[in-house]
Amino acid sequence: MPEGFYYYPDFISQAEEQQLMEIIQQIELHAMVFHQYTAKRKVASFGYDYNFSTRKITKGISIPETFNWIIDRVSEQLMVSRDQIAELLVTEYPVGSVINWHRDAPPFESIAGISLGIDCIFKLRPYEKSLQSRKSIISLPVRQRSLYIMQGPARTDWEHSTAPITDIRYSITFRTLKPG
Ligand SMILES: O=C(O)CCC(=O)C(=O)O
Numbered sequence: 393m394p395e396g397f398y399y400y401p402d403f404i405s406q407a408e409e410q411q412l413m414e415i416i417q418q419i420e421l422h423a424m425v426f427h428q429y430t431a432k433r434k435v436a437s438f439g440y441d442y443n444f445s446t447r448k449i450t451k452g453i454s455i456p457e458t459f460n461w462i463i464d465r466v467s468e469q470l471m472v473s474r475d476q477i478a479e480l481l482v483t484e485y486p487v488g489s490v491i492n493w494h495r496d497a498p499p500f501e502s503i504a505g506i507s508l509g510i511d512c513i514f515k516l517r518p519y520e521k522s523l524q525s526r527k528s529i530i531s532l533p534v535r536q537r538s539l540y541i542m543q544g545p546a547r548t549d550w551e552h553s554t555a556p557i558t559d560i561r562y563s564i565t566f567r568t569l570k571p572g
């Protein structure tokens with residue numbers, strides 16, 4: 393496992409997973425649009441939002457208070473105060489969809505992700521092209537109700553992606569901001 397990657401199976405209970413799914417049902421998700429292309433996944437971003445065109449973050453819609461309890465739990469695990477969770481991103485992955493290889497946007501520091509609905513294969517590989525090979529890919533199952541954290545090298549020296557899924561999956565991504 394890359395340094396700075398942490399994984400916690402059963403981070404939330406089944407009842408809490410259900411509760412989060414119900415909160416998500418109340419939220420309006422929209423297609424993720426990049427420069428020229430629309431991804432299959434749908435998202436809703438709260439708090440600070442990264443704009444891929446301007447490469448800057450802006451303060452968007454406040455994080456709904458219904459997420460307070462889970463923010464408390466995640467911030468405790470990250471050992472930060474709850475108001476350091478600058479962004480909460482809800483993502484819906486339809487059957488067969490993925491997130492392609494990427495590193496999260498530069499203004500963010502720590503990344504934490506909760507998986508809902510179905511297990512998925514999370515993949516990591518070195519960011520540096522010369523270090524990439526078939527053998528350098530690490531594939532790990534991230535179970536529904538689990539939490540993963542990416543900090544330090546796992547965040548900066550590695551990129552990540554997810555494998556196609558056989559049923560709808562939701563993830564909630566929590567991000568802190570780099571100082572300054
Ligand atoms: O679905 C996931 O857990 C991965 C999400 C992700 O990598 C991202 O939104 O940057």
Ligand SMILES: [Fe+2]
Pocket residue numbers: 494495496552
């Ligand atoms: Fe990511």
